[in-house]
Amino acid sequence: MVVPWTTLLDALRDHLDLTGTKKGCDHGQCGACTVLVEGRRINSCLTLAVMQDGAKVTTFEGLAGNDALHPLQQAFIDHDAFQCGYCTSGQICSAAGLIAEGKATTADEIRELMSGSICRCGAYPNIVAAIQQATRQS
Amino acid sequence: MINFQYARASDVADAISRAATDPAAKFIAGGTNLIDLMKYDVERPPCLIDISRLPLRTVEETSSGGLLIGALVPNSDLAYHPQIEQRYPLLASAILAGASPQLRNMASTGGNLLQRTRCPYLYDTVTPCNKRQPGSGCSAINGVNRINAILGTSDACIATHPSDMCVALAALEAKVHAAGPAGVRVIAFADFHRLPGDTPERNTNLQPQEIVTGVELPPKGFNTNCSYLKIRDRASYAFALVSVAAALELEGDTIKDARLALGGVAHKPWRDPAAEAALRGERAERPAFARVADLLLRDAKGYAHNEFKIGLARRAIVRTLSQAARGTPQLQSVKKIR
Numbered sequence: 370m371v372v373p374w375t376t377l378l379d380a381l382r383d384h385l386d387l388t389g390t391k392k393g394c395d396h397g398q399c400g401a402c403t404v405l406v407e408g409r410r411i412n413s414c415l416t417l418a419v420m421q422d423g424a425k426v427t428t429f430e431g432l433a434g435n436d437a438l439h440p441l442q443q444a445f446i447d448h449d450a451f452q453c454g455y456c457t458s459g460q461i462c463s464a465a466g467l468i469a470e471g472k473a474t475t476a477d478e479i480r481e482l483m484s485g486s487i488c489r490c491g492a493y494p495n496i497v498a499a500i501q502q503a504t505r506q507s
Numbered sequence: 508m509i510n511f512q513y514a515r516a517s518d519v520a521d522a523i524s525r526a527a528t529d530p531a532a533k534f535i536a537g538g539t540n541l542i543d544l545m546k547y548d549v550e551r552p553p554c555l556i557d558i559s560r561l562p563l564r565t566v567e568e569t570s571s572g573g574l575l576i577g578a579l580v581p582n583s584d585l586a587y588h589p590q591i592e593q594r595y596p597l598l599a600s601a602i603l604a605g606a607s608p609q610l611r612n613m614a615s616t617g618g619n620l621l622q623r624t625r626c627p628y629l630y631d632t633v634t635p636c637n638k639r640q641p642g643s644g645c646s647a648i649n650g651v652n653r654i655n656a657i658l659g660t661s662d663a664c665i666a667t668h669p670s671d672m673c674v675a676l677a678a679l680e681a682k683v684h685a686a687g688p689a690g691v692r693v694i695a696f697a698d699f700h701r702l703p704g705d706t707p708e709r710n711t712n713l714q715p716q717e718i719v720t721g722v723e724l725p726p727k728g729f730n731t732n733c734s735y736l737k738i739r740d741r742a743s744y745a746f747a748l749v750s751v752a753a754a755l756e757l758e759g760d761t762i763k764d765a766r767l768a769l770g771g772v773a774h775k776p777w778r779d780p781a782a783e784a785a786l787r788g789e790r791a792e793r794p795a796f797a798r799v800a801d802l803l804l805r806d807a808k809g810y811a812h813n814e815f816k817i818g819l820a821r822r823a824i825v826r827t828l829s830q831a832a833r834g835t836p837q838l839q840s841v842k843k844i845r
């Protein structure tokens with residue numbers, strides 16, 4: 370039972386103990402809280418859990434199968450696409466949404482369409498390379 | 508966030524009647540702006556009426572040959588809709604210039620129109636703001652006003668409307684469909700948003716308990732010669748300092764019809780029919796574009812930190828009209844401006 374003022378982000382982290390989804394700014398400006406709702410990437414900090422009643426929510430924990438890493442997880446490791454790692458689960462969920470949308474083929478397009486996920490360590494070049502690798506594999 | 512009641516509307520009539528029962532209640536759709544304002548304690552609604560499941564998610568042909576966009580169509584779906592991409596590329600481009608993919612997946616068409624200014628003093632609840640607390644004063648006029656308006660300001664407010672989508676909708680002369688206790692009505696886009704005057708707390712001419720049900724596009728989409736150029740402090744994911752929507756109808760080199768709207772400079776998307784009229788019959792070249800920029804900006808007034816916007820807007824107008832005339836619109840994924 371969640372109260373109406375519980376965001377989807379807080380419901381995931383505090384009620385379901387799914388702490389892979391991170392709280393960064395809590396105002397839709399950083400992308401750390403990105404999850405997939407019905408396959409579409411959204412900021413989970415700016416929607417109420419009660420508004421998503423009945424929706425299929427995929428968090429970072431649910432991206433991979435039981436035994437293998439998701440291709441994006443492997444690509445982020447291959448390309449060292451993080452430093453502190455705090456933004457990484459949001460980056461990877463956002464990239465999964467990006468690949469599903471199919472609108473980014475060039476590095477410029479990946480940069481523009483990943484702009485909703487901020488990396489304060491500045492791992493952007495490696496993030497773009499990792500997403501390019503995973504895009505080729507998809 | 509404060510505690511609040513939550514109710515889900517079953518249809519448009521139910522939404523309107525619930526709002527009439529509780530005038531302080533707010534409608535919520537995408538939530539990207541309202542929930543943010545609630546976290547900052549700027550909005551404190553006792554009740555949210557969830558309209559996000561109402562059947563307003565289609566894009567349909569109108570009898571006049573235009574399109575009617577349901578108020579709940581997400582911004583991303585609209586930008587990538589084949590009819591919008593082909594017939595109204597100015598609108599598609601403007602939408603993709605705004606926010607982030609995550610936010611565009613959430614934000615609704617109607618909510619984009621109704622989003623609030625990002626003037627920092629609206630959000631800073633310990634400072635005066637005539638929007639937040641009418642009569643308390645405007646902190647921006649003598650404060651940090653880099654992002655604020657240069658056209659149509661008043662002594663009470665110098666906030667801007669932050670939308671990109673609305674700048675294109677203004678240029679395309681869209682119409683807003685609304686439903687309320689008194690029935691349904693259609694509002695010309697130019698009459699939807701307001702200038703601040705002495706009532707900056709009123710953002711639009713929508714009446715209490717009225718709900719936006721759709722946005723209608725006229726048949727003419729200017730799809731051959733148009734461009735949306737957005738200038739901001741970051742390359743992506745920032746609000747406009749200045750943005751320009753330009754659309755031309757050409758006969759050879761001569762301008763037959765022109766539309767020009769500015770974002771980031773006023774309390775509403777800024778259009779000037781006199782400036783657009785001055786383009787008709789002119790050759791679609793730089794001298795005419797420079798004259799029209801001067802005409803459009805003739806009453807512009809800068810404040811301590813945003814005087815630069817006047818020159819920036821002048822150059823952006825000339826550049827965007829040049830892009831439209833060449834048929835080489837600014838692509839939002841390309842950061843070089845040619």
